[in-house]
Amino acid sequence: MELLLLCIKIFFARIADVTLGTIRTNYTVKGKTLIAGIVAFIEVFIWFLVVKEALNTDIQSIWIVISYSGGYATGTILGTYISKTFINSLISVEVITSNGTKANVDKIRAEGFGVSVVNTTDNLTGPDNKILLITLNSRHLDDLKRIIRHIDKEAFMVVNESKIVQNGYIK
Numbered sequence: 001m002e003l004l005l006l007c008i009k010i011f012f013a014r015i016a017d018v019t020l021g022t023i024r025t026n027y028t029v030k031g032k033t034l035i036a037g038i039v040a041f042i043e044v045f046i047w048f049l050v051v052k053e054a055l056n057t058d059i060q061s062i063w064i065v066i067s068y069s070g071g072y073a074t075g076t077i078l079g080t081y082i083s084k085t086f087i088n089s090l091i092s093v094e095v096i097t098s099n100g101t102k103a104n105v106d107k108i109r110a111e112g113f114g115v116s117v118v119n120t121t122d123n124l125t126g127p128d129n130k131i132l133l134i135t136l137n138s139r140h141l142d143d144l145k146r147i148i149r150h151i152d153k154e155a156f157m158v159v160n161e162s163k164i165v166q167n168g169y170i171k
Contacts (some may be wrong), residue, residue: 003059007067013050014071017043022079026087027103031163041053089138090162096120099152100130108132108147113140 020043027036097104100117108115118131141159148155155160157159 002010002079003061003063005041006053006057006059007061008065011067011071011074013046014068015075017050018072018075019079019082020046022076023083023087026083028160030087030089044138064160075137084138091136091138091141092162093132093134093136093141093144094130094158094160095134095148096129096156097132097148097152098129098154100132104151105130105132107151108134111143113144113146113147 020039021119024036026041027033027039050068057064058066103117105117113134113136116133118133120129120131134144138161145157148157
């Protein structure tokens with residue numbers, strides 16, 4: 001019974017600290033250092049307590065290692081899910097399309113996206129294309145991709161996370 005309680009405690013503590021570590025990394029990349037620092041303190045506090053308990057027990061069992069590793073893996077999955085779902089990210093999308101007509105750009109705008117259009121010329125491979133530049137909240141990426149696929153199934157898309165965005169229209 002003591003082994004089971006120890007394994008459960010280690011498993012859930014690892015889920016907590018690794019989830020926090022994943023979230024901290026996300027905030028660090030976004031340049032939110034104060035939030036990242038606070039999360040880091042809590043993360044390491046939990047980590048220290050669980051490692052201390054896991055290493056200072058008289059119980060010798062592979063189940064302790066499995067609990068520790070399983071909590072780490074589960075925390076990684078949970079932390080990634082939480083980061084993607086709840087932490088606001090701005091992304092920039094570049095779409096290269098041969099169907100960048102005014103009517104199609106207006107369709108994208110009608111869905112609430114701000115779009116800048118750049119004309120291109122390609123003397124080597126054929127028709128001229130348009131480059132559509134769109135900055136949006138990452139939560140709306142699937143909506144944008146659906147619209148772009150409807151307009152041009154062959155469109156080339158590049159998505160990048162934006163660290164700083166100033167001015168403009170963002171859905």
